[in-house]
Amino acid sequence: MIPVIAIDGPTASGKGTVASLVAGRLGFHYLDSGAIYRVLAVAAARAGITPSCAADLPSLIQMSWSLPVAFQGERVLLSGVDVSSEIRTEQAGLMASQLAVVPEIRAGLLQRQRDFRQAPGLVADGRDMGSVVFADAKLKIFLTASAKVRAERRVKQIEGRGQQASFQAIYDDLVARDERDMQRAVAPLKPYPDSRVLDCSDIGVEQVVNTIIDWYLNA
Numbered sequence: 001m002i003p004v005i006a007i008d009g010p011t012a013s014g015k016g017t018v019a020s021l022v023a024g025r026l027g028f029h030y031l032d033s034g035a036i037y038r039v040l041a042v043a044a045a046r047a048g049i050t051p052s053c054a055a056d057l058p059s060l061i062q063m064s065w066s067l068p069v070a071f072q073g074e075r076v077l078l079s080g081v082d083v084s085s086e087i088r089t090e091q092a093g094l095m096a097s098q099l100a101v102v103p104e105i106r107a108g109l110l111q112r113q114r115d116f117r118q119a120p121g122l123v124a125d126g127r128d129m130g131s132v133v134f135a136d137a138k139l140k141i142f143l144t145a146s147a148k149v150r151a152e153r154r155v156k157q158i159e160g161r162g163q164q165a166s167f168q169a170i171y172d173d174l175v176a177r178d179e180r181d182m183q184r185a186v187a188p189l190k191p192y193p194d195s196r197v198l199d200c201s202d203i204g205v206e207q208v209v210n211t212i213i214d215w216y217l218n219a
């Protein structure tokens, strides 16, 4: 069986940064599952579809089964068009979390995520990598940090891209998204019994990566 390392956790806990570095160190493939939910949000917005409108639900579900998303290295494409920056906005994240509460949409995106499981191995990050998508993962991590630390890191990350960010707005969005992700009925965000919780409020990326690789090699 092709090994999987599942890294789940709340927004801005460092999942993406850590997962892609772990994948690089082990020579594994990397799946950013949140990017798929974000692409769906961008595709829906372009089609003028709002997640809160019940009449739009059948179109959204259909879209989730046939979403024309592709990954090319760091680039994310929707129908062949680069949407790498567009999917990273807080608005796309918020809309993604609204779509993610719909069980039929989650089902529509399932196989697409599982297709990333290729030799020699996969590191996958998201909310339900270890609980649903790769329930047989060799190592399951629940990566977290305090909301304040996560909001501070997100602000720094956005400012690093030369954009402006308000701590309060980021913090409020982050708490709202955590709440929705934790409360939903299907695949709620929470540490699951066989996951190892890693709180990185006070530890840097390098140490987190080393810890995960160490756990994987000794799993």
Ligand code: CDP
Residues within 6 Å of the ligand: 009, 010, 011, 012, 013, 014, 015, 016, 017, 018, 153, 154, 157, 200, 203, 204, 205, 208
């Ligand atoms: O993917 P996710 O939303 O969980 O988070 P991310 O985008 O990977 O990380 C958010 C920011 O936190 C990035 O700029 C990371 O470099 C930073 N980070 C950190 O400074 N220390 C950690 N232990 C983890 C992440």
Ligand code: CDP
Residues within 6 Å of the ligand: 010, 011, 012, 013, 016, 033, 034, 035, 037, 038, 093, 096, 097, 098, 100, 125, 126, 127, 128, 129, 177, 181
């Ligand atoms: O990077 P960040 O943690 O902020 O978000 P993301 O991983 O890009 O995911 C965006 C949204 O998609 C999350 O708030 C979740 O609602 C949803 N999502 C999910 O439900 N399940 C996943 N496996 C990945 C993302």
